Amino acid sequence: MHIRPIDPKDAVIAVTFRLEDPEGLTGTDRAEWTVKAARGQNLLEVAMGNQINIEHACGGVCACSTCHVYVEGGMARLSPSTEAEEDRVEEAPGLQRNSRLACQCAIDKGDGEAIVVRVPAWNRNAVKEDAH
Numbered sequence: 244m245h246i247r248p249i250d251p252k253d254a255v256i257a258v259t260f261r262l263e264d265p266e267g268l269t270g271t272d273r274a275e276w277t278v279k280a281a282r283g284q285n286l287l288e289v290a291m292g293n294q295i296n297i298e299h300a301c302g303g304v305c306a307c308s309t310c311h312v313y314v315e316g317g318m319a320r321l322s323p324s325t326e327a328e329e330d331r332v333e334e335a336p337g338l339q340r341n342s343r344l345a346c347q348c349a350i351d352k353g354d355g356e357a358i359v360v361r362v363p364a365w366n367r368n369a370v371k372e373d374a375h
Contacts, residue, residue, distance in 0.1 A: 249292070254279035256350055257357060258289050261315070263364035268296050280350055286312065286321075286360055287345035297362055303346035310345040311335035317358030322349040337363060 259277045262268050269276070278293040287310050290297045301307040308331050314321065318341065324332070328347040335342060350358070 249281045249284065253281040256280045256282065256320075256353060258286070258350075259316075259357065259359045260290060260295055261359065261361045262295070263362060267364070268362060269294060280358075282350050282353055284350055285346055286343075286348040286350075289350075290345060290360075290362075295362070297345055299346060301346075305331055305344060305347055308332055308335035308344065311337075311363070312343060312345045312348075313339055313341045313361040313363065314343050314348065315341060315359040315361050317356045320350060320352040320355045320358055322347070322351045336365065 256279065257277055258280045259275060262274050262276070265272055265274045276293065276295060278289060278295075280289040284292075285303070287297055287299055287303050291299075297312070298309040300309040303310065305327050311332060321343070324343060324347065328344050332338065332342050332344050345360070
């Protein structure tokens, strides 16, 4: 996945990630990360740009459900889900009303409720190919 460079002056929106498996996602025991994001970034880009390694087997193109997260706050600040996202997220285990694919949640509003995202511990791609 390519992470778009962001001008630091544009990264003014706080996003809190709550990690159920912080060691697996960051290599640390820190379970909550509040980072800065810019309008237009999706939650997967925000996470990956801050060394929170949310799984994304398809490269962030809405072709799988490995980047499944729960949006616990600030849903109205994110782009609405598309039919393609809804079809994919239904494949994710632990589906809830606040389930979204991190690769499809673009921050599209600067003001509103704080954005809070929980990344489930089981959201890992158990089968990965080795580098060729």
